[in-house]
Structures are given as structure tokens and as C-alpha cells.
Amino acid sequence: MADINAVAKQFTDFYYTTFDTNRGGLQSLYRDVSMLTWEGTPILGAAAIAEKLTSLPFEKVQHKITTLDAQPSSPSVASMIVSVTGLLVVDDSTNPLQFSQVFQLIPDGGSYYVYNDIFRLNYGA
Numbered sequence: 799m800a801d802i803n804a805v806a807k808q809f810t811d812f813y814y815t816t817f818d819t820n821r822g823g824l825q826s827l828y829r830d831v832s833m834l835t836w837e838g839t840p841i842l843g844a845a846a847i848a849e850k851l852t853s854l855p856f857e858k859v860q861h862k863i864t865t866l867d868a869q870p871s872s873p874s875v876a877s878m879i880v881s882v883t884g885l886l887v888v889d890d891s892t893n894p895l896q897f898s899q900v901f902q903l904i905p906d907g908g909s910y911y912v913y914n915d916i917f918r919l920n921y922g923a
Contacts, residue, residue, distance in 0.1 A: 806868035806880045809903060809910060814861040821851045827912050834915040847915070860887040862894070876905045877913075886919070896920040 816823045825848035828834075834841045834850065841850050862885040871877045880901040885894035902914035 802868045802870060802878055803866075805903075805910070806866060806878065809901070810863065810866055810880065810882055813901075814863065817851070818860050821854070822848060824848060824851055828915075829906075829911050829913070832912055832915070834917070836917050837919065856888045858889050861885075861897075862887065871902055878903050878910075883920075 813824065813827065825844050828844035828847050830843045832842070832844055832847060834847045836850060841847050863882060864885065865881075865883045867881045869879050871879045880903060882899045882901075884897060886897045887894045896919065898918050898920055900914070900916045901912050903910040904913045
């Protein structure tokens with residue numbers, strides 16, 4: 799298996815750059831069996847996930863990653879869990895939002911696809 803942290807970094811760099819510039823381009827990272835849970839709402843399938851991501855109610859967004867952790871998720875397949883925390887700047891707001899996101903990546907040929915994706919905004923108490 800390739801260095802898991804390097805793969806996780808490469809994946810998240812691609813994911814968040816694409817999210818910030820062309821959300822529709824993320825559909826190729828998902829499959830029909832993929833699931834996104836967005837703020838507690840489950841969404842199944844690549845097309846439905848892409849529809850959700852492209853219909854989010856903002857024009858501009860920028861992700862700023864604070865932490866990135868990765869672990870193998872299977873003893874027999876080169877899959878991995880990737881946990882991300884960071885700041886989300888929406889429509890040039892001066893008050894960034896804190897977020898966390900967890901991906902389960904499954905090998906697919908020479909690449910990976912997103913099998914599970916869980917996103918949450920983190921609000922202060």
C-alpha cells in the first residue's frame with residue numbers, strides 16, 4: 799500500500815480544490831453505492847450527492863484544512879478512513895465556520911472512490 803498519509807493528503811487536496819472551484823466535478827469521486835451524510839441527512843448515490851453539493855446555497859467557498867488524519871480501514875483491502883477538520887469561508891465572510899468531514903476511501907483500479915462521506919459544521923457550545 800502507498801503511504802496512507804500521502805494518499806490522504808493528495809485526495810483531500812484534490813477534493814477541496816475541486817469543491818471550491820467546480821463542485822459538479824466531484825461526482826466522479828462517488829459511485830452509486832456511495833453515501834454522503836450532510837448535517838445528519840443521508841444521501842445515496844453519485845448523482846444525488848452531486849445534486850446536493852451543487853445546490854448548496856452559496857456562490858463562493860474556500861476550505862482551510864486544520865487537521866488531516868488517516869488510518870487503514872480493512873486488513874484485507876487497501877481502503878482507508880480520512881478525518882478532516884478545518885475552516886470554511888463562505889461568500890467572503892469574515893467569520894469562517896468550523897467543519898469536520900470523514901471519508902472512507904475504497905481502492906478502484908489505480909485510484910480511490912468515496913464510499914462514505916460524513917460532513918458536519920461544528921458550532922460552539
